[in-house]
Amino acid sequence: MTELLDQLALGFGVALSLKNLAYCFTGVLLGTLIGVLPGLGPLATIAMLLPVTYALPPESALIMLAGIYYGAQYGGSTTAILVNLPGEASSVVTCLDGHAMARQGRAGPALAIAAIGSFIAGSIATLMLASLAPPLASIAFSFGPADYFSLMTLGLLAAVVLARGSLLKAVAMVVLGLLLGMVGSDVSTGFFRFTLSIPALGDGIDFVVVAMGLFGFAEVIANLERRQGITAMTIAAVGRLLPTAADWRAAAGAVLRGTGIGALLGLLPGGGATLGSFAAYSVEKKLSREPSRFGHGAIEGVAAPESANNAGSQTSFIPMLTLGLPSNAVMALMIGAMTIHGITPGPQVMTERPELFWGMVASMWVGNLFLVVLNLPLIGIWVRLLSVPYRFLYPAILLFCCIGVYSVENSSVDVLLALGFGVLGYLFIKCDCEPAPLLLGFVLGPMMEENLRRALVLSKGDPAVFVNQPISATLLAMTVVLLLIVVFPSMRKVREQAFRE
Amino acid sequence: MKLRGPRDFLAGVVFAGIAALSLYLGRDYPMGNALRMGPGYFPYLIGLLLLGLGILIGARGLARPGPGIEQVRVRPLVLVLIAIALFAVTIDRLGIVIAVSALLLVCGLASAENRPRQLFAVTGLLLAFTLAVFVYGLKLPFRVWPL
Numbered sequence: 001m002t003e004l005l006d007q008l009a010l011g012f013g014v015a016l017s018l019k020n021l022a023y024c025f026t027g028v029l030l031g032t033l034i035g036v037l038p039g040l041g042p043l044a045t046i047a048m049l050l051p052v053t054y055a056l057p058p059e060s061a062l063i064m065l066a067g068i069y070y071g072a073q074y075g076g077s078t079t080a081i082l083v084n085l086p087g088e089a090s091s092v093v094t095c096l097d098g099h100a101m102a103r104q105g106r107a108g109p110a111l112a113i114a115a116i117g118s119f120i121a122g123s124i125a126t127l128m129l130a131s132l133a134p135p136l137a138s139i140a141f142s143f144g145p146a147d148y149f150s151l152m153t154l155g156l157l158a159a160v161v162l163a164r165g166s167l168l169k170a171v172a173m174v175v176l177g178l179l180l181g182m183v184g185s186d187v188s189t190g191f192f193r194f195t196l197s198i199p200a201l202g203d204g205i206d207f208v209v210v211a212m213g214l215f216g217f218a219e220v221i222a223n224l225e226r227r228q229g230i231t232a233m234t235i236a237a238v239g240r241l242l243p244t245a246a247d248w249r250a251a252a253g254a255v256l257r258g259t260g261i262g263a264l265l266g267l268l269p270g271g272g273a274t275l276g277s278f279a280a281y282s283v284e285k286k287l288s289r290e291p292s293r294f295g296h297g298a299i300e301g302v303a304a305p306e307s308a309n310n311a312g313s314q315t316s317f318i319p320m321l322t323l324g325l326p327s328n329a330v331m332a333l334m335i336g337a338m339t340i341h342g343i344t345p346g347p348q349v350m351t352e353r354p355e356l357f358w359g360m361v362a363s364m365w366v367g368n369l370f371l372v373v374l375n376l377p378l379i380g381i382w383v384r385l386l387s388v389p390y391r392f393l394y395p396a397i398l399l400f401c402c403i404g405v406y407s408v409e410n411s412s413v414d415v416l417l418a419l420g421f422g423v424l425g426y427l428f429i430k431c432d433c434e435p436a437p438l439l440l441g442f443v444l445g446p447m448m449e450e451n452l453r454r455a456l457v458l459s460k461g462d463p464a465v466f467v468n469q470p471i472s473a474t475l476l477a478m479t480v481v482l483l484l485i486v487v488f489p490s491m492r493k494v495r496e497q498a499f500r501e
Numbered sequence: 502m503k504l505r506g507p508r509d510f511l512a513g514v515v516f517a518g519i520a521a522l523s524l525y526l527g528r529d530y531p532m533g534n535a536l537r538m539g540p541g542y543f544p545y546l547i548g549l550l551l552l553g554l555g556i557l558i559g560a561r562g563l564a565r566p567g568p569g570i571e572q573v574r575v576r577p578l579v580l581v582l583i584a585i586a587l588f589a590v591t592i593d594r595l596g597i598v599i600a601v602s603a604l605l606l607v608c609g610l611a612s613a614e615n616r617p618r619q620l621f622a623v624t625g626l627l628l629a630f631t632l633a634v635f636v637y638g639l640k641l642p643f644r645v646w647p648l
Contacts, residue, residue, distance in 0.1 A: 168554065172516045172551060172558060175551045178547050179544065179551060182547070189540050193541075221582075224577035391612040396623075398608050399601060399631065403641075406589075407641050412589045430570050430571065431508040449543040453538045460536060461537075
């Protein structure tokens with residue numbers, strides 16, 4: 001316990017330095033901004049800002065990038081409540097009761113409960129992160145290459161199962177990501193693969209290029225197609241902010257339950273913020289004595305999903321920081337950001353760079369505090385931002401994407417490559433393929449190949465190593481069970497229903 | 502044969518096509534063996550897997566009814582792509598002022614609702630922002646003016 005306190009003290013020492021406070025503030029401010037604006041997500045934003053963080057010390061860079069991710073969860077609720085548009089995917093369910101409350105003139109209490117619930121959830125999740133990560137990391141130290149390979153297989157499959165849409169296509173997207181990760185010189189032999197004699201491809205495709213193409217360019221084109229003709233939105237008035245005593249009583253349990261569900265689901269591969277908010281909402285509806293109130297302005301229906309998405313966005317850092325395994329596409333970007341700064345994600349981060357690990361954990365609590373202040377008293381500013389039409393917004397998005405890609409290596413070839421990925425991403429949008437699994441596979445591809453190679457060298461070429469070693473065998477067994485569950489038709493129905501709700 | 506699920510079919514064609522291309526490009530990569538995996542080993546496995554998945558998805562598109570593909574609107578697609586390409590070909594030699602102006606003016610045309618005056622105003626504002634933040638603020642090593 002004292003050890004934990006010491007480490008948290010170290011973390012707060014880093015997070016509370018004036019410079020890091022400023023970066024944390026910038027991160028959550030940007031996060032809120034993009035959370036409020038529909039059509040611009042944390043993924044594209046983090047990818048755009050990556051190059052800007054090259055010059056920063058790694059802990060400042062990660063503090064800022066993390067702030068964007070959890071900050072977006074706060075901002076997303078504002079749009080959901082006031083205009084009935086989810087600013088983020090994780091705020092989709094908040095629209096139901098949040099906007100109903102707004103129509104009844106109770107937008108203020110809905111916003112307040114969303115922000116306060118998120119703050120409580122964020123604080124609890126940060127504590128969880130601090131206490132769960134060290135034991136998990138010590139387990140991870142005993143993992144061999146075969147175990148890692150099996151873990152990644154399980155992780156990728158789980159991420160796909162929990163993703164929305166067609167399973168088969170999501171698997172194909174992961175595999176395509178793995179394949180794209182092979183481009184460039186092979187790590188252990190230096191052999192050039194799939195470079196098409198283009199020198200810029202020698203070092204492989206930069207993941208900023210992939211992320212910008214798929215999430216920046218492709219999204220803009222798709223949004224422009226859909227948004228023609230949409231002009232003014234009706235923004236509900238905020239009114240009195242403070243919730244009544246009855247609101248507090250109704251919301252308290254929902255906040256805690258939402259935090260628990262969100263924190264737990266955030267740990268799972270493919271989890272993150274979105275899944276938790278859906279699950280928390282349906283749990284509240286089931287537990288409620290009057291489920292009919294849901295959809296007509298039940299405050300629990302705002303409190304639970306908003307707490308859950310914030311808790312989930314924070315606990316999803318746990319597998320990334322302890323195992324080096326990204327549980328969603330944003331975490332894959334964070335891994336990329338760490339690699340750029342010369343840090344290999346994995347259990348050793350905590351022991352070799354304690355100031356980085358604990359600084360980031362502490363900054364999350366600080367950031368949550370900033371977010372409450374940013375979101376409640378300053379709500380008026382965010383409301384005004386909502387009235388900026390998309391036609392003024394998308395040129396800025398395209399500009400930042402282009403500059404972001406170009407500044408990675410001052411390479412115009414990278415911009416053209418990203419353009420190619422934009423076309424590919426647009427094709428995928430047209431045929432209902434979620435791009436996020438591709439990015440996961442892309443980041444994990446080279447790691448999987450290396451671990452497979454090492455495992456086979458250690459076992460003298462015997463593939464049985466994956467089932468002989470206990471950890472690897474357990475992980476593979478879990479993979480098989482998961483696969484069976486998915487293929488089994490009745491389970492598939494449950495999954496589809498869960499996403500429909 | 503009639504296409505029942507065009508979205509699935511298109512996805513299958515894209516996946517299988519990319520897989521086939523990768524198998525073709527990697528046909529001469531040294532395979533090695535399980536003990537000493539050559540650079541061609543893993544890509545070959547992955548390529549085969551993707552090819553299989555692509556065929557499966559494409560076949561499902563032939564057999565199972567699904568929603569049609571939304572109509573492609575040519576204007577935003579083509580103008581956004583041209584705008585980005587213009588940025589890419591101008592930035593190295595002509596500098597960021599010209600590249601950014603070209604990008605913004607062309608992509609601004611992608612939305613039918615933009616009026617010329619607004620277009621120039623947005624371009625001017627964002628250009629000033631770029632210069633202030635990226636060039637003078639963060640001192641990113643960009644060429645500013647033509648050679």
